[in-house]
Amino acid sequence: MNGDQGGGVPRFNRRSLIGLLGGGLGYPAVTHLLGPETARAAAPSGTLLVGMELLMKSIDPGRTIEASAYMINHAIYDSLVTFDGEDLKTPKPQLATGWKASPDGKTYTFTLRPNVRFSSGNPMTSADVKWSLHRVINLKANTKFLIEGIEEVLAPDPLTVVVRLSESKPSIIPILSSPSLCVVDSKVVMENGGEAGPDAKDKDRAEPYLSAHSAGTGAYTLGSYIPNQELTLVKNPAHWRGAPKFDRIVIRHIPEPATQQLQIARGDLDVATGIGPDQAQVLRTAPGVTVKTSLIANTFYVLMNNNPQIGGPFANPRVQQAVRYALDYAGIMAIAGAGAQRLASIIPNSFPGSLDPRTAVTTDREKARALLREAGVGVVRGRITYPAGATSWGVQVDLLVQKIQTDLNAVGMTIDLNGLASLTALQEYRDGKNQIGVWGWTADWPDPSNFLVYLPGRTVGKRAGWPADAGPEAAALAKLGDQAEREVDTPKRVALYERVARRIAEIGPYAPLFQPAVPYAMRSNVRGATYNSVWEVDLYALGKSG
Amino acid sequence: MSLWRYLGRRVLLLAPMLVGITLLTFLLSHAVPADPVTAYLGPQASGDPQVIAAFRHRWGLDRPLPEQYGIYLWNLARGDMGVSISTRQPVMVDLKQHLPATIELATAAMLTSLLVSIPLGMLSAVRRDTMLDQLARIGSLIGVSTPIFWLGIVAIVVFYAYLGWAPSPGRLSMEIPPPPPVTGFVVVDAVLARRLDVAADALRHLALPALVLSSYSVGVVTRMMRGSMLEVLGEEYVRTARAKGLATWAVVVRHAARNSLIPVVTVIGLSFGGLLSGAVVTETVFAWPGLGSYAFHSATALDFPAIMGVGLVVAAIYILVNLVVDIAYAFVDPRIRVG
Numbered sequence: 001m002n003g004d005q006g007g008g009v010p011r012f013n014r015r016s017l018i019g020l021l022g023g024g025l026g027y028p029a030v031t032h033l034l035g036p037e038t039a040r041a042a043a044p045s046g047t048l049l050v051g052m053e054l055l056m057k058s059i060d061p062g063r064t065i066e067a068s069a070y071m072i073n074h075a076i077y078d079s080l081v082t083f084d085g086e087d088l089k090t091p092k093p094q095l096a097t098g099w100k101a102s103p104d105g106k107t108y109t110f111t112l113r114p115n116v117r118f119s120s121g122n123p124m125t126s127a128d129v130k131w132s133l134h135r136v137i138n139l140k141a142n143t144k145f146l147i148e149g150i151e152e153v154l155a156p157d158p159l160t161v162v163v164r165l166s167e168s169k170p171s172i173i174p175i176l177s178s179p180s181l182c183v184v185d186s187k188v189v190m191e192n193g194g195e196a197g198p199d200a201k202d203k204d205r206a207e208p209y210l211s212a213h214s215a216g217t218g219a220y221t222l223g224s225y226i227p228n229q230e231l232t233l234v235k236n237p238a239h240w241r242g243a244p245k246f247d248r249i250v251i252r253h254i255p256e257p258a259t260q261q262l263q264i265a266r267g268d269l270d271v272a273t274g275i276g277p278d279q280a281q282v283l284r285t286a287p288g289v290t291v292k293t294s295l296i297a298n299t300f301y302v303l304m305n306n307n308p309q310i311g312g313p314f315a316n317p318r319v320q321q322a323v324r325y326a327l328d329y330a331g332i333m334a335i336a337g338a339g340a341q342r343l344a345s346i347i348p349n350s351f352p353g354s355l356d357p358r359t360a361v362t363t364d365r366e367k368a369r370a371l372l373r374e375a376g377v378g379v380v381r382g383r384i385t386y387p388a389g390a391t392s393w394g395v396q397v398d399l400l401v402q403k404i405q406t407d408l409n410a411v412g413m414t415i416d417l418n419g420l421a422s423l424t425a426l427q428e429y430r431d432g433k434n435q436i437g438v439w440g441w442t443a444d445w446p447d448p449s450n451f452l453v454y455l456p457g458r459t460v461g462k463r464a465g466w467p468a469d470a471g472p473e474a475a476a477l478a479k480l481g482d483q484a485e486r487e488v489d490t491p492k493r494v495a496l497y498e499r500v501a502r503r504i505a506e507i508g509p510y511a512p513l514f515q516p517a518v519p520y521a522m523r524s525n526v527r528g529a530t531y532n533s534v535w536e537v538d539l540y541a542l543g544k545s546g
Numbered sequence: 547m548s549l550w551r552y553l554g555r556r557v558l559l560l561a562p563m564l565v566g567i568t569l570l571t572f573l574l575s576h577a578v579p580a581d582p583v584t585a586y587l588g589p590q591a592s593g594d595p596q597v598i599a600a601f602r603h604r605w606g607l608d609r610p611l612p613e614q615y616g617i618y619l620w621n622l623a624r625g626d627m628g629v630s631i632s633t634r635q636p637v638m639v640d641l642k643q644h645l646p647a648t649i650e651l652a653t654a655a656m657l658t659s660l661l662v663s664i665p666l667g668m669l670s671a672v673r674r675d676t677m678l679d680q681l682a683r684i685g686s687l688i689g690v691s692t693p694i695f696w697l698g699i700v701a702i703v704v705f706y707a708y709l710g711w712a713p714s715p716g717r718l719s720m721e722i723p724p725p726p727p728v729t730g731f732v733v734v735d736a737v738l739a740r741r742l743d744v745a746a747d748a749l750r751h752l753a754l755p756a757l758v759l760s761s762y763s764v765g766v767v768t769r770m771m772r773g774s775m776l777e778v779l780g781e782e783y784v785r786t787a788r789a790k791g792l793a794t795w796a797v798v799v800r801h802a803a804r805n806s807l808i809p810v811v812t813v814i815g816l817s818f819g820g821l822l823s824g825a826v827v828t829e830t831v832f833a834w835p836g837l838g839s840y841a842f843h844s845a846t847a848l849d850f851p852a853i854m855g856v857g858l859v860v861a862a863i864y865i866l867v868n869l870v871v872d873i874a875y876a877f878v879d880p881r882i883r884v885g
Contacts, residue, residue: 049720055843057586057632065588140600145590201600207634226643227633228843229835232723250720254833258699259715262707268714423580423848430584430592444590459593 046235046247048526048542051260052273054231054253059222060210061182062132063141065444067536070179071273072251074535075233077182077216080110080129080161081173085530085538086294088350088446091173095124095183095217096161105168105488112159116240118185119214119221126155131186131196133163138200143180146444168486170493171449178445179535185215219244219540228253233539245543264289264521270544271522271529273537276394277337280519290524293339293517294531296393297348297443299451300336302327302404302511305435307465314382314436315465317507318375324361324511326368326411327404332513335399339517345501346441346454346508348515350533353448353484353497355505360512368411380413384436385428388419392440393516400513401438432463440516446534448497454504455481464509477503549873556869563865564858568622571857572615575850582607582848586631605631618854627858628851632843637855640840645859646730647717648836651828652821654756659763660814664803666764667771667810671779672798682768689765694824698758698831705754712754715833719747755832759824763817770813774806781805807878815871819864 056069061077064070082094093099096110116124130153136143137150149169154162165172175181186194192213193205214222219239223232233249254260260272261279265286275283283289304320305311313319333342344355372380384405390397398419405415415436420428429437441460443450453459456478457468468478480503484496505512520537522529528541583592583601591597602608606617621628627637663686670682705712717732718724724732725739733752736745778784779802787797826838837856844852 047721057847058634060634065591140596142587142591142597142601144594144597145588202603211634226835227630227635227640228840229643252716252720252833253835254715255830255839256833259702259831259833262702263714266707266710266714268720421578421580422846423585424578427580427584430589441589444588453589459589462593 046245048246048249048271048539048544049269050249050251050271050273050537050539051254051263051269052251053255054251055228058207058211059225059231060207061180061184062136062139062143062204063207065142065146065180067534070534071536071539072222072231072233073179073182073216074218074532075220075249075539076214076218076222077179077184078116078218079177079179079182080112081177083174083177083446083532083534085541086532088297088443088533089352091177091446094177095129099173101170101488105170105486106165108163108165108172110161110163112161113240114159116217117238118188118217119236119238120185120188121238122185122187124183124185124217125158126161127158128186129153129161129183130155131190132184133181135184135189135194135196135200135204136181138196138198139204140201146175146178146180168488170488171445171447171485174447174449175445177534182216182218184210185217188215220249223248241540244540249539261521264523267523269523270526271520271537271542273518273520273531275519275521276391277519280338280521283521288524289521290526291519291521292529292531293519295339295341295348295350295515295517295533297350297446297450297533298393298440298516299343299346299348299454300392300395300400300438300440300513300516301343301346302513303429303434303437303439303460303464304509304511305432305465306470306509307432310433310465311435311509312382313375313377313380315509316375316377318371319377319380320509320511322368322371322375322380322411323408325364325371326413327407327511327513328363329360329513330363331403331407332400335395335403336514336516337394338519340395341515341517343512343515345505346510346512347448347451347497347501348443350515351443351446351448351451351497352490352494353501355498355501361505365411372412381415382408382413382436383416383418384438385418385420385425385434386438387422387425390422393442394518395516397438404438429463432465434463437463443533446532449485452481452485452500454508454510455500466509473507477507549876553869553873560862560865564861565619567857567861568619568854569615571854572618572850575845575848575853576611578848580848582631582850585848618851622858627855630844630849630852630855632847632849632852637851640852641837641855641859642730643727644835644837644840647732647834648822648825648829648838650731650733650752651755651759651825651834651836652818654752655760655763655821656814656818658756659760659767659817662760663764663767664771664810667768668775668798668803668806670768670772671775671806672794674776679772682772686765686768686772689761690769691765692761694758694762695827695831697761698755698828701754701758702831713747713750715751715755715831717748717751717834718744719751722747755828755834758832759821759828762820762824763814766813766817766820767810770810771806774809775802778802778806804878808875811871811874811878815867818867822860822863 054068056066058064059069059072061073078095080096081091084092095113097113099108099110101108118124133153137147149165151164151166189206192209195204211225219236220233221236223234225231231251235244235247237243257274257276257279260274261283263269264272280291284291304314306315308315341349342357342360344357344360347354384401386397386401405417408415428434455461456466456470456474481500484500487493487496520531525545527543527545530538530541583598587601630637630640633640666682670679673679722744725735725741725744728735728738732748733745736748784802787801825836826842829836829838841856
């Protein structure tokens, strides 16, 4: 707890009154008058205090894909599948004890863990799994892309769930670890306006209920939630893995990273997830504080529009290559901050199918200049659009963009900066109107399949003016991507993803930069902290010693 | 015109003014070149026409703009401000959760400001060109010219992190469960719940942000009070009062101060507006969950119902403060008649 000055008896004398009238100097008087923090000393020892940027639009699992909400929902709900700690490669059983795929990869049969109960006391059965997944399918909300390809979910007996897919999609296993696809107490949610049928889109009314109550099998239940302010979690003593270590977790929205830094340094927070690289650097030397960094499954990259009408000279493959050689990656990695890793392509190093970072393009300005001459497009002039003032995964986007501008100007290009308000910049990017852009893509589930979005004709490909029919090379690559997505055999699958990654690095209208890492801090007596790229800190794993 | 008729007329004017505000806020917020779809649907979902259609339909964004505005006004007339897209709660509930925090903060800042700046301005004028006057003038200059976010951070570093006199940022210590919300004002709710320890904790948390927030208005009001007081002290009726042998305090307080207050009251009213806008920054630095941080989130997230709600409330507060200022004139100077 914090080392507050012992207050003794509250005093009120002329000096403190004069101090009070003296504005800033009056502060000691105010605190003296109010006495010491007696209430604080009475705080229960089984409480964990977490500071974070608690910004989320919803905590209804079926309607949210935000990182903060994932962290909360990962503590309240369980899914069929999970991942341990920071590992993003090996799916582990959670509410399912195991699963089997049919030879054609279109049917998955899950065996459920017996004797699991929701916090309401209701038993968790296959009917709940089926209802939960159907709700997400039919809500047609922002979570819909997760269950793309699921044709039906069957519950042949209380402990068996069968998921039928329209085509082979082995990524369904890591996808089912998503907190959006957790299992909710269907009885309770239905009683409170939940609807999973075909018209759930219009009839589901469960969101207000799920913002104030939880209906899961998770280690904690939702105590209270005031959006953009504070959320409390309460121990679920009947949790199937054993009761969690804290009676209560208080999570407060603290938007300013510097404020989080000061609070954890003084012991007013046990865990702070909203600090940046600057704060982390200071906290590394603070007594009683431990700082860790965790890789985020994200690709930072430079987009060059392949559509000549928008990209201009940057649609030329030689100019795109020149950009890749012109960048000073050592300088860029310094901006990316401690723990970040260089990327050879667009699949983060945390996943199978990624390329060895040592094979990444290295800076060669001569080669860049030669490529520009070969391109023969005359003066290469361009404009980088980016969200001005934004910090993404601890990276100050303005700094990064200025560095890229300097590097490109150094080989003879003329680059202007077009910093816009975040939403406006994002809109332009999504509309495929960036000539040059600096963006990132974060995995929604732990699997390389997330990053097929960079393929020609897919989400990011389209934004980069790179349709699947852009040419024979693009068409072949798009096909290779489809093949990688469907391959069931793991070694073959990994090899296919590597081929996709290599080809995108060679011909894609991108310059892959790095995979970021985020710092987070905790008091040194906090045990078991791990940070998963999708659901951040695993609250169940946390404990406190001393 | 009597005070009551005047008040009645002002209240009647309130409705068209507020409707005007809603129209202005509606037009401005829709003029932003970004789509709420971008703000609310993830990168994958925003490429799915089915999801976009469902989102627009759910939030009424699929209707033509005039119709959206009409529906808003119709609902507003029935006391329904809509549901916030970014908190999924009725805007009314959001405002009830955020507004008291700001009122608590702004009121504390205003009281601090008045307690400090009026006596200080008076003293400064009476003791013109003394050390006290010089210090007060420098102090108020610093107050007016220091950016509030910087002052906030420095105050936290000095009083919380370094000296340990201030409690952690926020309205209450995190370990303390908040009192059951009755009024939304934590101090009041704690007293109602008979938890004086919680009320004291809330007051401790209130002190530093209120001091920081008051810095600007302390500066402005002190300078105004000093200037106005100097002018009045040179008037003949003050000289007459002195000549009749009145005690200095009686001349200063009864004759000079009261007459000096007229322009100061205007400045106080105006600086209350400054407090509201300063609250946006102060609230971020102090993790103070008030209207300022709510307004900021709503605006950056294109949360139309919330933006409209905040616009209405802030406008109403401004109008109310102006009204109070106009009435205060009449009390300060009986020659002034409202109306």
